[in-house]
Amino acid sequence: MAAILVLLTIGLPWIGALLVLLTGNERPKLQHAVASIISVAAGISAVVLLWFTSDQPVLSIPMGSVFGVFTFVPDALGVLLAVIANVVGCLAVIFSIDYMKGNEQLGRYYALVMFFIGAMAGLGISGSLLLMFFFWEITAFCSYALISFDNDDPKAVAAGIKALIITQLGGIGLLVGALIINSYVGSYQISAFLTKAETLPFNVLVLLAFGFLAAAIAKSAQVPLHTWLPDAMEAPTPVSALIHAATMVNAGVYLVARFFPAFEDVPGWTTSVLVVGMISALLGALMALVAADLKRALAYSTISQLGYMFFAVGVGAVFASQFHLLSHAIFKALLFLCAGAVIPAVGTRDMRQMGGLRKTMPFVFTVFVIGSLALVGLPIANGFFSKELILEEGLMHGPMWAYIGMLLGVGLTALYVSRMVFMVFYGESHGEKPIHDGLFWMRVSLTALSIGVFTTWLLAGVLSDLMAQTLPFHGVHAIGTFELAKEIILAPATWISIAVIVLGIGIWILREPLAGIKNLLRPVARIIENGLGFEQLNQGIINGTKNLSAALHLTQTGQLNWNILGIVGMLSALFALLFIGV
Amino acid sequence: MPTIDTLEWAMLETLIYGILVGAAIFSAIQSLRADSLLRSAIWLAGVSVLLSIVFYLLGAYQVAVIELSVGAGLVTVLFVFAISVAGDEGIGERSLVPKPLAWGLVIFSGLLLIYFILPIKAPLSTISKTSLTAVFWEDRGLDLLVQIVLIYSGVLGLVGILAEAKAPLQQSMVDEVAAERERALQEMEQTVVPEVDSPI
Amino acid sequence: MNISPLNICLLGVIGLVAAGFYGLLTTRNLIKVVIMLQILVKAAVLGLITAGNISGQLYVTQSMAITVIVADTIVAVIGMAFAIQIRRQVGTLDTNELSSLRG
Amino acid sequence: MTLPVWAWIIVLPLITSPLIYFIGHLGKSRGVFAQRTALLAFAATWAAFVLAAQDLQHNGISKLMVGSISLKFDGLSLLLAMIALVLGSFVVIFSGHYLADEEGQEKYYAMLMAMIGVMIGLGCTNDLFNLWIWFEAMAVTSYLLVAFYKDLPTSLEAGIKYLVQSAAGSTLVLLAIGLVVAETGALNLDEIRQTAESSPALMAAGILFVIGYGVKTALVPLHTWLPDAHSQAPSGISAMLSGIVIEAGLIAMLRSLSALSGVTTLWGPLLMSFGILNMVVGNLMAFGQAQVKRMLAYSSLVHVGYMLIGLGIAFSMRDVIGAQGGFFHMFNHGLMKGLAFLAAGSMLYTLHISKGDHRPLLFDDLAGAAKRYPWAALTLSIALLSLAGLPPLAGFMSKWQIFVAGVDTHNGWIIAVVAFAALNSVFSLTYYAPLVNTVYRCEPSAIVLSGKRLPVVMKLPLVLMALGIIAIGIWPSLMNWLTEPAGTALLAGLGG
Structure with a gap:
């Protein structure tokens, strides 16, 4: 049963991709229907897979000679990724029914999106490193092809190729790592490696640890390999929501979390993860603060939030990182899809051209605010619990300076989210009147995600339980949802961060009196706006x-x-x- | 009468080889220095002739014959034919690769090759007893078969490359030939006319 | 160094190869390029015959040498055919003008 | 004399070649007759191939003595025969329309057939000099094919460069053979390996083999003929040249070098160094090309580089996985590059050649081609992405196998080479990906809009090859029956 479910989770989207391609662009309605029905079915099969988690391979395909055995291990870590991919994926597909209406190359669009969904699920569930790399590369390819979906736009083409090359560069770390593991352990199986990690020569383990970290940094768009993600916003917005917010960028976090037990004792590794996370969280937030483009601001915010997850892994809180991964996938997809509703409606991505949409687009406004609540980390949105859990773990297990840095990030988050909400929805209208307030299928997926924002934190208990059961190496303790909620609410860290959030929002409200400081920060803002010099390095x-x-x-x-x-x-x-x- | 003892004979032999091989190299150099293609081809034939003598001295009689007939004979004829068709345009211009560079590289690799190859082991005297005919036709019969394939494809290639050209480009050749003839005729007229006027 | 006839022949091989390659490097006329290729082939034939003398396999190397002479005559013929065709179509035998394919 | 079944794979193409030529001369439509006969000949050769492959699997390597020349049908021969037949069949099917308006088609098919026979023969011989004569015959058969458009100046230019460089290289091989004979007195490869002792002359011979055969294999900097020849030849021949002819040169080089494997341990590192050089130069040269076929030609350099790394590892470590990886990549490269050239050729045909125009195919010409030619565009993209090494396509798996071999050596230098090769693989995306993007633009270029329809017969090989690439990418062990014997054959040749 589990084997069939695994096959369905990965195979259904791939079959769907093929079917959509074969349907042909002459019949767009049928394409929409095929894509959404099959992706919903895939989403259901992924959710059902939650009941069949296991730490043993449920499906093994021997590939002969040097390719080892392709195994699928649906443990909690992997299934979580697969569920996010397939569920957010099907919502993105549903959203696309309205978003992509009238596009000429619908077949290619849906085929790539569904090919991606299957590969992302596969990346999570695969138990063999070669298989994992295989899916890892497919996700990168799909991301590239979708970023440059509009091939007539040279900016989109350049962005796509840039994304592909940077993630591939990082991928070399994973490639060499997988090869080295195979050569020393004699198998590509992740579990075999985690069992024998300690027997590997020290310098090999160091090489592996930092190779994998490089791959994770590139994939998750962490500083200094983050420059591709803002550019990737040339992609159609549902794709940004799916790939560049909810799923593919999480693969890096997933990778460090997956191999955390093996590299934990490599000196400097956890600190590196933590520092990368902290720097990305802070710089991402700063850049989000000065971005004028709505989607770019959200992309920077993604970098920042992924930084939190890295930080969590760095302090050893694997569960917290995965919990936040789940929350972030939901609320960031929601925010992106809102942007996807707003942008075509007003015809621009520039927040300075927006404003006053609160009245003209009330539905989108409501759901955007819901997403913002979660992003800022206010109760009772899912982001609140997961972020507070990370901060609490950081205070307990991490160094003080890092905790203070992350706290600063929380304040900045509040600040840039307030700015974003205000610029888009409040104030005077600067542009044309929007032509709609979210079309029907857009509203369907936005509603579903909004409900998710308030409910997914309830899964914390189940998730921790599953992780404790199926991850023998990670040492995750099962904890009940309400127990966890109570712990979070009572923790001093929570109150500190809520104070910081209030402070952040306060700064935004008092921005007029504080204008002097703003002017003082202008040169800094310019540097940040130029991507902190990383862009020049690329050039x-x-x-x-x-x-x-x-x-x-x-x-x-x-x-x-x-x-x-x-x-x-x-x-x-x-x-x-x-x-x-x- | 003084008899030539073995040592002197060996020296003489070496001297003969030296002269022949030296002449062959000289001939090759002349071939590459020659201004006209025809002369170059004839110097090449010279290389062939000299080498076939060397082959004869080395005991390779049959190769000597074939080198003389094919290398010096047939190939030279072919070259003369090709030159007559393609025209003996002397390209006396500057070489594209700087000559010192060419010199340097060739001498350098030549010297290194000498270092690696020379001196050789003492020659063995065990020449296998079978005849060349047996070796050529039987032992190495497969070479011959492949050679037939090679000749077949060579002929086909020749026919393919030289098959009648399409009109426009050939026209230029025709024009060129016509112009050449015109010019020659004019020259002839210029030289012939005074003769008519001569008192005789 | 022991100056034996065979060593002289080897020197001759190297000398001819050097002359041939020098010619290939410097000449700009296609027919002359083919002539230089022939010099290289003759060097190779001399090399084979010398090798036969050295190893005592003279019949075998003679057989090889005959094959080489015939095979490379074919190559020379095709080279000449190319030269003629190029003269017809391009109107020159100069390698410098035959360099439209570059980069 | 009764011939073993595998000998028919060599004999059949060789005897049908003149047949094709003569049948092609009958009747008016020479090309059609010749093509059909060639297809029949292929069918017969395939039958012989299947029997021979089964025979090899059940009864092991079989040898044949023709006079004193020994031939054997081992894994390497099988590999070479397989690639030659696969590519050859597709090219013949493809060329029917492509060459429909050209003169001399009967010569084309006859030569193609002869070239295939000769290449298979080259793979079977176990005699140093016999190897050379097969090699030379292969070169002679390919000259006409490269300069098939004998009235085009560019085509002739490419042809003469190819001829002169090949011929110069092959004389170096002859010198090397002379040296080997002088030192060992043997021509049989196994015999040479047993008698060869380390000596300067034999090392020089090895280097001459590398350079001599390296011209055909397109080792940098001996590669300069390749971009010209590959871009000027008819697309089917570009596919053959890139997919099998340079690989045949490589196999000739490996056979010769393996006989000298006892002379020095230098060959492995030498091959790997050439591999690195080929990757770097090939990538940088392919980057910034405006012509599709020229870009593909340079990318052949890169892929020869990967093979050389795998085979170099096999040489230095006596490692069967490296050899298998190299040969696996050789097969995949034949498929991928063959597909890329044929797909590009199909576009060249519809956009230019069918209008009697022999301009090169530029990147920009293909803008928006996917709209009118979805199959050609899709297969071209698959070929390019596979060349770039993206899963789930064949190119990824064979590169992986080479990398596995490299890392398994536990040698820091070789691991660095692997990482560098992976880096080059990423770099290659900078010229493959833009082409894919161009093809999938929404607004077709004027040239695409005015293009002719693509005949179904031309699509057939494209689709079949693309399916093959995907199948191997998903199920890499599909080709083990081919690569394993080839790897063991090479190692056996090394005396390991």
Whole structure:
């Protein structure tokens, strides 16, 4: 049964992708129908899989020779990822019915989205490192293809390729890591590696730990490999919601969480994870504060929130990180989909051109505020519980300076969320009157996610229980939901952070009197707006490569005599080498 | 009469080889230095002739014959034919690769090759007893079969490449030939006309 | 170094190869390029015959040498065919002008 | 004399080649007759191949002595025959329309058939000199094919460069053979390996083998003929050149070098160094190309680089996985690059050639091609992404296998090489991905809008090859029957 469910969870979206492609762009209605029905079915099968979690492979396919055995292990960590992928995925697909209406290349769109959903689920459930890398790369590919979905727009194409290349660069860490594990452990199985991690030579383990961290940083858009995520906002908004907020970017967090038990004792590793998380949380929040583009602001906010999850793993709170991952997937998808409703309605992504939408788009306003509550971390939204849990763990197990940094992040979050809500929904209207307040299918998925914001935290108990049962290496303790809620509400950390949140919102309200400080921060803001110099670094590398390539093109003179020189030159070079060497 | 003892004979032999091989290299160099293609082809034939003598001295009589007939004979004829068709345009311009660089590389790799290859082991005297005919036709018969394939594809390639060209480009050749003839005729007229006027 | 006839032949091989490659590097005429290829082939044939003398496998190397001569005559013929066709179509034999494919 | 069944794989194409030529001369529509005959010949050769493959599996390596020349049908021969037949069949099917308006089609098919036979023969021989003559015959058969458009200056230019460089390389091989004979007195590869002792002359011979065969294998910087020849040849021949001819050169090099494996331990590192050089130069040259076929040609350099890394590992570590990986990649590269060239060729055909225009196919020409030519666009994208090594496509799996071999050595340098190879794989996306993006633009370019319809017969090979790439990507052990014997054959050749 579990095996069938696993196959359905991964296979249904893939079959759906094929069906949508075969349906052809001439029949858009059928395409919408096929895509949404199959993705809903896949979502259901993923949820049902929650009842079949296990720490043993439920499906093994021997691949022969060097490819090992492809196993699927539906443990809590993996199934959580699969459930998020398939459920948020089906909501994004439903949202797309209205969002993508009239697009010419619907087949390609749905096929890629569903191909992605299946791969993301597979990434979570796979128990073999090769299989995991396999899915890891497919998600990267789908992300690229969807970011540059509008291939006529050179900006979108550039953004897509940039995203692909940066995540692939990080992926080399995972690739080499997987190969090394196979070579030392003799198997690609993750469980085998976690069992034998301590027997590996020390320097190999260090290499693995930091290789995996590099892969995770690139995938989760953490500083300094974050520059692709804001650019990725060229993608259709449901894709941003699905891939660049709710699922694929979580893969990095998932990776560090998955291998936490193995690398925990590598000196400096947990600190590195923690520092990466903290810096990303702070810089992401700062950048969100100055961004003018609604989607980019949300993207920076994603970087910041993923930073919280990294921080959680860094202090050893694997459960807290996964709990926040779940909450974040729901509320950030909600926020992005709201943006997806707002942007076509007003015809711009620039928040300065918006304003006053509270009255003209009341429904979207309501759900956006619900999402904001969760993002800021106010009770009783899911973000409140998960973020407070992280902060509490940080206070208990992490260094004080890091805790203070994260607390600062909480304040900044409150500040930028207030700014965002205000710029979009309050004040004077700066642009055209919106043409709608969320179409029917948009409202369906927004409603579902809003309900999720208030309810998913109730799953904390179940989740911790499942994780305790199926993750033998992570040492997660089962704890009841209400017990956890009580603990969080009574913890001093919570009250401190609520105070900070209030302070953050207060600063926004008092922004007029505080204008002097704002002017003082302007140069800083400019630097932040330019991506903190990471963008220049990227450009430098690209230009260097281009110049090198242009110089090398000159060597292909097309003249026969120079071609012969290549032969004679290599001949003398090799003989000379032999002469020196022998 | 003084008899030539073995040592002197060996020295003489070496001297003969030296002269022949040296001449072959000289001929090759002349071939590459020659301004006209025809001369270059003839120097190449010279290399062939000299080498076939070397082959004969080395005991490879059959190869010597074939080198003489194919290398010096057939190939030269083919070259002369090709040159007559393609025209002997002397390209005396500057070489594309700087000559010192070419010199340097060639000498450098040549010296290294000498270092690696020379000196060789003393020659063995155990020449297998079968005849060349047996070796060529039987032992290495497969080489011959592949060679037939090679000749077949070579002929097909030749036919393919030289098959009648399409009109427009050939036209230019025709024009060129016509112009050439025109010019020659004019030259002839210029030289012939005074003769007519001569008192005789 | 022991200056035996065979060593001289080996020197001859290297000399001819060097001359041939020098020609290939510097000549700009396609037919001459083919002539230089022939010089290389002759060097190789000399090399084979010398090798036969060294190893006592003269019949085998003779057989090989005959094959080489024939095979490379074919190659030379095709090279000449190319040269003729290029002269017809492009109007030149200069390698410098035959360098439209670059980069 | 009764021939073993595998010998028919060599003999059939060789004897049908003149048949194709003569049948092609009958009647008016020469091309059609010749193509049909070629297809029949392929069918017969395939039958022989299947029997031979089964025979190899059940009865092991079989040897045949022709005079003193020994031939054997081992895993390497099987691999080469398989790639040659797969690519050859698809190319013949594909070329029917592609060449419909050209003259001399009967020569094309006859030569193609002869080339396939010769290449398979090259894979079977176990004799140093016989290897050379097969190799030379392969070169001679390919000259006409490369310069098939004998009236186009660019095509002739590519042809003469290819000829001169190949011929220069092959004389170096002859010198090397001379050295080996002088030192060992043997021509049989196994015999040479047993008698060869380490000596400067044999090392020089090895280097001459590497350079000589390396011209055909397109080792950097001996590769300069490749982009010209691959881009100017008819697309079917580009596919053959890239997918099998350079690999045949590589196999010739490996066979010769493996006989000298006892001479020095240098060959492995040497091959790997060439692998790195090929990857770097190939990538940088492919980057910034405006012509599709030229870009694909340079990408062949990169992929030869991957193979060389796998095979270099096999040479230095006597590691069967590296050899298997290299050969697996060789097979996949044949499929991927063959598909890429054929798909690009199908676009070239509809957009330019069918209008009698021989301009090169530019990236920009393909803008929005997906709208009118969905299958060509999809298969081209699959080929490109597979070349870039993205799962679930074949290119990923064979690269993985090479990397596994590299990391298994536990050697820091080789692990660094693997990481570097992976880096190059990522870099290659910078020129593959934009093409995919261009193809999927919404607004078709004027050229695409004015293009002819793509015949179904041309789509067929594209779709089949794409399916093959996906199938191997998802089920990599599908090809084990081919790569395992090839790997063991190489190691056996190394005496390991």
